[in-house]
Amino acid sequence: MIEQYLQVALEFVKEIWFQLDSQFGLEGTEAFKFIHPYLLQLEDNPAYMGIAFAALVLVPFGLYKVRSISREREQKLDDLMEEMEEDEGELDENDPSRLRRPDDEETATALDDDEEGDKPLFEMEEEDPPPYVQILEKLDAEENEDELHVDTQKVMGEDKVIEPVSSELAELQIDKDLSEFDSDPVESDSPHDQTIQELQEDGQLTELEGVLSPDDPFANYSELDDDEQNRAIQELQGEMESTINKLTKQMESTPETTSxxxxxxxxxxxxxxxxxxxxxxxxxxxxxxxxxxxxxxxxxxxxxxxxxxxxxxxxxxxxxxxxxxxxxxxxxxxxxxxxxxxxxxxxxxxxxxxxxxxxxxxxxxxxxxxxxxxxELTSAPKAVDIAEEHRFVEQQSFATKKAPVDNKKYMEVLESFIFLKDQNKHK
Amino acid sequence: MTSQVNIIAVGGGRGGKGKSLVCTHLAIGMALSGQKVILMDTDFGASNLHALLGINNPAHGFQDFFKEDVSNHQSLLIDTGISNLKFVSGAGDNPGSANIDTEKINKVISFIKNLEADTILLDLGPGTNYNVIDFFNISTQNVVLTTPEMTSVMKTFSFIRSALFRRVALAFQDNSDIQKMVDHSNPGSADIEAYTTGLLRDRFVENFPEQLEQFNNIVKDFTPGLVVNRVRSKKDLKTGDNLLKLVRKFLEVEATFLGYIIESDSIRDSVDEMIPFLIKDPQSKPSENLQQIIGALTNTDLQFVKRDGRIFVSKQVRLSSGWEV
Known part of the structure; x- marks a missing residue:
């Protein structure tokens, strides 16, 4: 039964082939000549034929599948990039907090994306802004005349203020949220801890690259007593303010550069x-x-x-x-x-x-x-070498002979090669 | 039976000029134009025409020429798969086959002359030894091949001179003095002073005035055709012109320029693929060059066109010079 089907299929294929061949003369083409022996093998061996059919179906399907998967991934990546760019576009590029942590924008955006699908862990209420935002607001209030901050507020708006500007800062918040399940919420919510948290973050902000210096007074904060902690906090706050002022002045000053x-x-x-x-x-x-x-x-x-x-x-x-x-x-x-x-x-x-x-x-x-x-460097000595070689050649009495372009000279040279030195009677 | 068969021998002295390739394609072109053609490989010792034609393990070969029981010479003809073209293979030649004696050469020549065809094309071996020259001189149309290199031009000149002097030698076999002038195979006794046709004529005028007319006729009748192969520029073509001048000047031979074939990768590819380029692509530039050469040899204008895998031939016979008379 199967053989009959195969026979019919083969005859059908043959008929198509004959038609195509008569129309386009495929038999004379290079491609056909190349695959002809393989086709004969296929015809002889059913196993080869089966493999060939499977390959004909599976290979294009596999290629299509691979292509579609990569296309989907590219699409996802593009969507993500677009989303990130949109989010970035809404932020003020002159915001110093962005300048401090430019690499964290993506993380922050990613975190925002995650928040939608994973609310129990990352849920944040707008009415209760995180501590670092509070400290930023405090700083903004102190430096109202700071042009940059004015612009930041204008551009960013109220809603965007609550967005984390640093992934690390956000992580701290996450850690804090997670720790709520383990530790006493009263302790973590205490103003003292909150202030410490703020200063920790601000301490990081003073370092543009986010690396704490080894002599940071806040480094061993947990080991200090209350007075020392307060002193460290004040020192850190002062340092932070001076840094911000310095940065602001630097930005405001007109660049008179000698560059x-x-x-x-x-x-x-x-x-x-x-x-x-x-x-x-x-x-x-x-x-x-x-x-x-x-x-x-x-x-x-x-x-x-x-x-x-x-x-x-x-x-x-x-x-x-x-x-x-x-x-x-x-x-x-x-x-x-x-x-x-x-x-x-x-x-x-x-x-x-x-x-x-x-x-x-x-x-x-x-x-x-x-x-x-x-x-140029290599060509200069080369010229010298050529001169040297030329001199060497001349010393050895070799002359570079080239076939003369002129017909008369060519004939003379040709004759000189054909006849001996004594064979000059014909001249 | 001696028929009015046209024998065309393709020689040239030096090896590697493309003699076998050109000879094969001349045969194919003539066969496609309707002539019954036999292509024969006389490059004993290094035969390769069967490879150019894509014939594996030829049924007959070199040894078969000398079998006593070969009564019918046509039985040695091998089918080439090309209409009107048969092939006599020289395959199966062993080392030393190129040095067969004159008797065996004459046997082969006799074999050739008894073949029935419109045209027989002989592919000659390299060099200027008499085994090669004798095959060249039995032909009715001589084709010499050269390439643009100076060494090739020199060898072709030497080949033409050897062929001419061999003709003179064979014509005056009984005259030992003339033999000394034209046959330098024995350098000790040879008169090497007569190395051009002019100098030879002077000797004839001086010593053999009664044979002078015959000598002049031999020179006059020798009109080889020249093909320049592997041409890359017009400058290359000039080398052919220079060779003709050289031949005219020193040998007083009126050689004719049959045409040229350009250097092309397609030719090399066709050799590798064992598909003649005239069949593979008759409208390519080398094929057109070849058609012009065939046209010059057969006094026709040929044009090959390939459509739907089939080759069509347009053939126009050129009017002879009789109209001018």
């Missing part, structure tokens, strides 16, 4: 853009120093970087079109993810992105410069 990065505006990018044709060392050297000054910008964006970026921005805006033009001409780099960010309304990302782009630009120029430098 040579301003010279970027004077760089003749047009010359660099045509680097392939008109590359000269003179044009390349001035680029070295100014661009190098931009390189030390730390990856987690600091205030210094922001200042530097403010300086760079005008120059960068001038060279932006030129950079784009160069990028199209230059060989492909590794992708720079920062390029995808919206630059206009995100100064920190803009600076980050531009600094990265400048870095790549600089690296590429350096690569080309060094490459050309090497080529």
């Amino acid at each position: 040579t990065i301003k010279d970027l505006g004077d760089i003749r990018i047009g010359d660099v853009a045509t680097i392939d044709e008109e590359f000269t060392l003179d044009e390349e050297f001035p680029l070295e120093e100014p661009l190098e000054t931009s390189e030390p910008a730390p990856e987690p964006l600091s205030l210094e970087a922001l200042d530097l970026a403010n300086e760079i921005e005008p120059a960068i805006e001038n060279i932006e079109p030129a950079i784009k033009e160069i990028e199209t001409k230059l060989p492909p780099f590794q992708p720079v993810p920062e390029r995808d960010y919206v630059i206009e309304d995100r100064p920190d990302r803009q600076v980050d992105s531009l600094i990265n782009r400048l870095k790549y630009f600089q690296e590429n120029l350096d690569t080309r410069f060094h490459h050309d430098e090497k080529r």
Whole structure:
């Protein structure tokens, strides 16, 4: 029975093949000639045929499945990224708390996402803001004239104030929430502990990179008695205030920099853009120093970087079109993810992105410069070598003979090769 | 039975010029144009035509030429799978096969002359030894092949000179003095002063005036056709022109330029695939070059077109010079 079905199927396939062959002449194609012996084997061996059919079905299905899974994951990732960007967009980029912990934004956003599905652990009531928010509000109240904070309040609004600005801070809150199940809630809710919590967090905030110094008075807080604890708290508070003031002043002060990065505006990018044709060392050297000054910008964006970026921005805006033009001409780099960010309304990302782009630009120029430098360096001795070789060849009485282009000379040379020295009677 | 069979021998002196490839494709082209063609491998000792045609384990080979019981020469013909084209293989040749004596060479020549076909194409071996030259000289149309390299041009010149001098030697076999002038196989007794046709003629005028006319006719009748293979530029083509000038100047031979074949990867691919490029892609540039050469040899204008896996031939016979008269 099965054989009959197979027979019918084979005849059907053959019929299709004959039709296709007569229409398109498939039998004469290279591909058919290549697979022909394999097809014959398939026809002879039912096991091969079965494997082939299975492969024909399973392989495309597997590919489709793999593709669809990866596509779903990419979709999820995109959604998550979009969501994160939306959340970030609502925050004030000038908020110093963001600058302190730029890496924690994602964690915080992730935590926000988790809160929706895992409320018992992360549930937070808006009416009861966490302690660190209280301390921030207190600081804001003390420094009402602080422009940055005014802007932060305007942009962030009341709802956003309650969002954790640091994952670590949020984790502390989580830990606290978890500890509620184990410890006495009265103790944890006491104003004393709350203040300690606030100061702990503020103590961390004074360290831009979040690393506590070994001589931190708050480090061994639990081992101190009440008076010492109070003193430590006061010291920490004072230190925190002074740091914030320092930072605010630094941000407010107009940058009168001596950085040579301003010279970027004077760089003749047009010359660099045509680097392939008109590359000269003179044009390349001035680029070295100014661009190098931009390189030390730390990856987690600091205030210094922001200042530097403010300086760079005008120059960068001038060279932006030129950079784009160069990028199209230059060989492909590794992708720079920062390029995808919206630059206009995100100064920190803009600076980050531009600094990265400048870095790549600089690296590429350096690569080309060094490459050309090497080529020049290697070519110079080479010329000497050639001269040496030439001299050597001449000493050995060898002459480089090349087939003459002129027909008459070619014929003469040919004759000289055909006949002996004495065979000149024909001339 | 001696028929008016057209024998075309393809030689050239140096090895590696593409003689076998060109000879095979000339045979295929002529067969496709409707002639009954026999392709014969006379490169004894290094035969390879069967490989170019994709014939595995040929049924007959070199040894069969010398079997006493081979009554019917046609029985040695091998089918090539191409209409009108049969093949005589030289496969199965053992080391030393290239050094068979004159008697055996004559036996093979007799075999060739008794074949029934419109055209017989002989693929010659390399070099200028008499076993090769004698096959070249039995042909009615001589084709010499060269490549643009100077060494190749030199070898082709030497080949043409050897063929011419061998013709003279065979024509005056009874005259030992003439033999000394034209046969330098015995250097001790050879007169090596007559190394060009002009110098040879001077000797004939001086010593053998009664044979001068015959000598002149031999020179006049020798009109090999030249094919330049592996051409990459116009400059390469000039080497062919230079060779013709050289031949005319020193040998007084009016060689004709039959055409050229460009250097192409498709040719090498076709050899690797054992599919003649004229069949694989008759509209490719090398195929067009080959069609022009066949046209020059057969006095026709040929055009091969491949459609739906089938090759169609357009053939137009050129009018002879009789119209001009």
